[in-house]
Structures are given as structure tokens and as C-alpha cells.
Amino acid sequence: MALQSAIETQAARQPIHSPALANPSDALLMVHRLARLRGEWLPQHTVFLDNRQMQGRPGFFVLTPLRLEGSSAVVVVQRGWVARDFIERTRLPPVPTPAGIVDVQGRIAPWPSQLYAFEGSERGSIRQNVDQDSWSAEVGSTLSPVSVLQTQGADDGLSRQWPVVVTGVDKHHGYAFQWFGLAVLISALYVWYQFVRRQSPT
Numbered sequence: 296m297a298l299q300s301a302i303e304t305q306a307a308r309q310p311i312h313s314p315a316l317a318n319p320s321d322a323l324l325m326v327h328r329l330a331r332l333r334g335e336w337l338p339q340h341t342v343f344l345d346n347r348q349m350q351g352r353p354g355f356f357v358l359t360p361l362r363l364e365g366s367s368a369v370v371v372v373q374r375g376w377v378a379r380d381f382i383e384r385t386r387l388p389p390v391p392t393p394a395g396i397v398d399v400q401g402r403i404a405p406w407p408s409q410l411y412a413f414e415g416s417e418r419g420s421i422r423q424n425v426d427q428d429s430w431s432a433e434v435g436s437t438l439s440p441v442s443v444l445q446t447q448g449a450d451d452g453l454s455r456q457w458p459v460v461v462t463g464v465d466k467h468h469g470y471a472f473q474w475f476g477l478a479v480l481i482s483a484l485y486v487w488y489q490f491v492r493r494q495s496p497t
Contacts, residue, residue, distance in 0.1 A: 311325055312331055314363075316363065316441075317363055323441060326405060329401070330399075330402060330443050331398065331400050332361060332363065332401075333364045333396060333399070334370075335361070335362050337434060338359060340430075340433060340434050341390070342358045342359075342421075342422055343355040343356070343357060343420055344357075344358060344407055344424070345379075349454055349456060349457075350456060354378040356375075356407060357374045358372065358442075368439065369438050370438070371406070371442040372445050373401075374445045374455075375453025375455045376454045376455070376456075377390065385421065389452075390452065391449070399445055399448065401444045403441050403442075403443060405441060406425070406441070406442050409424045444457050
């Protein structure tokens, strides 16, 4: 419950703006906070993370680095989800990426979760996972240790129905109630068969 409260407190704070993310030492303290960034996309470094789902449908998470305005800092933006072509699996869907300075709204998040992959850094547009160090070398700048889940943007065909972050406290309470109810039922049956029923006249 304390963790859930901390997440909600972070989300309720004032949005973070671009300059704050330029300092990587403070970035990890900003996870779950809202963000309003301004910068320039680096579309040549866009990565399509394979085998990602949104609302039970398989496809890609589209990740594009964003160079923050007035800074050399680069933040990876998880722009959204798009379905893949199951007939030609290497065909990438078109994702419009505007040139010039853009405004991005979202929330601070850790890097995308790692799926099982063979040893070695991946290359190319379609990848199973992204590694911060190797991708930083490709981009030519050190990438921020956090990413941004984009929540608003232009009509680019991407779905942004990101799952709500919950700690599962309510589910655990439900399990506890079920076990408590089962224990009460077993106790009641034991009393009935061991004492009440034996003393009842036949």
C-alpha cells in the first residue's frame, strides 16, 4: 500500500520539463511523474520492439530518441504500439515523425522490460530488447536512464493505451479475504461434526 501511495504521489506532482531530464543523476527519482518535453526526434534511430502486446494484441512498441531542446541530452520516448504485418514479418509499418522541434507529453518510466534474447547486442530496426550502452553508442549520445511513455501526440497511427501502474494491493486483500472465509467455514464444519451433531438426538 505504501508503494501504491508513492506512485500516486509522484503522478500528482507538477510535470517535469525538459531541462530536469538533462541531469541523469536525478532522472531515476522522477519515475511515474508526468513529463512535458520539447526537443527534436532522431527518427534514423527509431527501434521497433518485437513481441510486445497492447490489449492482448501482438505487435511492436515504437521507440524514438528525442534530443532535448537546448541540450545534448537524449531521452528515449516510447511513442506507442502498432500492429505488425504477419504476412511479411520484416515489413515495418509507416510511423510519421515530424521534423523540427516538437512537444511531447507523457510520464516518466523505466526502460522497456527485457524479454528473453540470445547473448549479444541487437542491431537493426526490429529488436527484441534495447541495451542502453550499445544504443547510446549508435546514437552518439548517452541516453537517459529513464524513458518517457508518450500519452498524447499527433495522429500517427500509434496506440497509447498504456496499462495503469498498480501494485496489486487490492488483489492481495481479496486473496486474504477468501482464505479467511475458507478458514471460518472449515472451523464451523469441524464444530458441527465433532460436537453439535454428536450431541443431537438420533
